[in-house]
Amino acid sequence: MSAYDLLLKRRSVRAYTDKPVSNKQIEKILTAASYAPSAKGRQPFAFLAVTNPKIIQTLSQLNADVMRKANPDYQGDPFYGAPCVFGVLVLKDLPTRELDGAAAIENMLLAACSLGLGSCWINRAREVFETREGKEILNQAGIDSEAYTGIGFVIAGEAANGVSYEAASRKSVIGVIQ
Ligand SMILES: Cc1cc2nc3c(=O)[nH]c(=O)nc-3n(C[C@H](O)[C@H](O)[C@H](O)COP(=O)(O)O)c2cc1C
Numbered sequence: 001m002s003a004y005d006l007l008l009k010r011r012s013v014r015a016y017t018d019k020p021v022s023n024k025q026i027e028k029i030l031t032a033a034s035y036a037p038s039a040k041g042r043q044p045f046a047f048l049a050v051t052n053p054k055i056i057q058t059l060s061q062l063n064a065d066v067m068r069k070a071n072p073d074y075q076g077d078p079f080y081g082a083p084c085v086f087g088v089l090v091l092k093d094l095p096t097r098e099l100d101g102a103a104a105i106e107n108m109l110l111a112a113c114s115l116g117l118g119s120c121w122i123n124r125a126r127e128v129f130e131t132r133e134g135k136e137i138l139n140q141a142g143i144d145s146e147a148y149t150g151i152g153f154v155i156a157g158e159a160a161n162g163v164s165y166e167a168a169s170r171k172s173v174i175g176v177i178q
Contacts, residue, residue, distance in 0.1 A: 033088070
């Protein structure tokens with residue numbers, strides 16, 4: 001598939017099988033993330049890659065706790081049962097932190113798609129990694145929880161059978177001057 005076709009093919013996947021994401025696949029997604037553009041070329045990223053089901057469950061619960069602040073009845077799994085969860089973090093004092101992080105996240109989604117994996121961008125990383133448990137997970141992984149802020153999560157895995165992912169119709173405003 002051409003890179004251009006890949007851009008159009010990627011869709012958010014919200015149902016997964018239990019098939020593990022291999023270390024090689026994780027490495028490729030992280031390499032793609034590290035090649036994202038960043039303001040002034042700072043590469044201010046920290047990436048957390050989690051396949052440990054207990055840690056994924058803890059992060060999912062922390063994420064759901066944040067969701068419940070807006071929607072007290074929320075009962076779901078914000079990570080949709082994905083076997084691999086990435087946290088994308090950026091040095092917290094940078095004014096471009098969200099922009100830098102977003103560029104890395106998009107690279108990861110596209111890399112996952114190119115490897116035949118489903119993926120989805122998941123919100124609320126900032127709040128999750130501001131909690132005591134979230135910080136402990138970062139520190140356990142060797143990421144300085146005081147230096148970085150969460151920008152987003154990327155979940156990845158084998159898409160469950162029978163789930164189809166159609167792109168919504170496009171509605172960008174485009175102005176052309178020739
Ligand atoms: C900033 C941002 C936050 C998102 N957060 C979530 C999320 O928390 N949960 C989720 O299921 N999808 C999330 N998404 C995925 C969008 O819902 C998805 O991209 C959109 O519905 C379009 O679908 P597509 O990715 O298949 O084109 C997020 C996307 C972006 C860009």
